[in-house]
Amino acid sequence: MALQHYIRLDDALCAYVRNHHSGQGDPVFLDLREETMRLGAVAEMMIPEEEASLLSLLVGAMRVQRAIEIGTFTGASGLAIARGLTVGGKLLSLDRSEEWTRIARAFWGRAGLDDRIELRLGPALPSLEALEAEWSFDFAFVDADKTGYDAYYEALLPRMRPGGVIVFDNMLREGRILGRDLRRDPDTEAIARLNDKLREDSRIEGVLLPIADGIYLCRKKEGEASLPNRH
Ligand SMILES: C[S@@+](CC[C@H](N)C(=O)[O-])C[C@H]1O[C@@H](n2cnc3c(N)ncnc32)[C@H](O)[C@@H]1O
Numbered sequence: 305m306a307l308q309h310y311i312r313l314d315d316a317l318c319a320y321v322r323n324h325h326s327g328q329g330d331p332v333f334l335d336l337r338e339e340t341m342r343l344g345a346v347a348e349m350m351i352p353e354e355e356a357s358l359l360s361l362l363v364g365a366m367r368v369q370r371a372i373e374i375g376t377f378t379g380a381s382g383l384a385i386a387r388g389l390t391v392g393g394k395l396l397s398l399d400r401s402e403e404w405t406r407i408a409r410a411f412w413g414r415a416g417l418d419d420r421i422e423l424r425l426g427p428a429l430p431s432l433e434a435l436e437a438e439w440s441f442d443f444a445f446v447d448a449d450k451t452g453y454d455a456y457y458e459a460l461l462p463r464m465r466p467g468g469v470i471v472f473d474n475m476l477r478e479g480r481i482l483g484r485d486l487r488r489d490p491d492t493e494a495i496a497r498l499n500d501k502l503r504e505d506s507r508i509e510g511v512l513l514p515i516a517d518g519i520y521l522c523r524k525k526e527g528e529a530s531l532p533n534r535h
Pocket of ligand 1: 351374376378381382404426427428429447452
């Protein structure tokens with residue numbers, strides 16, 4: 305007999321799971337969501353509240369000092385990560401949109417997180433490649449253009465401390481990851497290739513979690529090369 309080691313989530317069970325995490329009803333997060341909704345269809349890019357809770361939890365549990373996110377948007381993930389940092393911790397947040405990150409800055413200010421977050425505007429890969437040598441990270445969250453994820457991964461990995469964690473968002477592509485002809489959707493094709501690459505990659509240990517739109521948690525193995533000069 306084959307054991308079924310998972311449960312099927314219908315809408316009711318999904319709603320139940322989504323209703324069981326800490327930090328619900330946070331006024332800053334709720335107001336940020338309302339403000340983001342005013343932008344129209346793009347608002348769906350904002351991470352859901354339970355994913356924000358997970359990011360805070362991970363960052364807090366790891367006692368993160370230095371974090372980076374690629375894909376700021378209106379600031380929800382930045383808010384969650386910055387809140388989890390240890391005293392004196394810093395988050396570097398990369399995005400190319402002045403319009404959307406203006407909202408992020410306003411809400412980070414309201415949450416009293418200004419001094420913990422440094423926002424850099426511009427295309428993310430050049431920003432990453434131009435990072436000062438002293439920046440290295442305990443935690444990274446990747447949530448920008450999907451065809452760029454692999455390049456972000458390769459640029460980030462040497463800057464992660466051994467044991468550091470990279471979290472990739474949207475790794476199930478709302479289920480399209482199982483699509484028969486991925487070539488029709490370059491974003492999903494890129495994510496499918498990265499999911500397979502991460503499974504085989506001996507530099508990390510990783511697990512794909514079916515929370516939100518699917519997140520891949522990757523921990524850089526001890527003994528893997530890192531850039532010198534910790535920040
Ligand atoms: C899915 S949203 C990020 C959502 C955000 N993490 C949150 O919690 O709400 C993706 C963001 O990536 C940014 N982006 C997309 N491609 C980019 C690139 N090549 N360089 C920099 N930012 C990029 C977009 O401007 C957008 O704000």
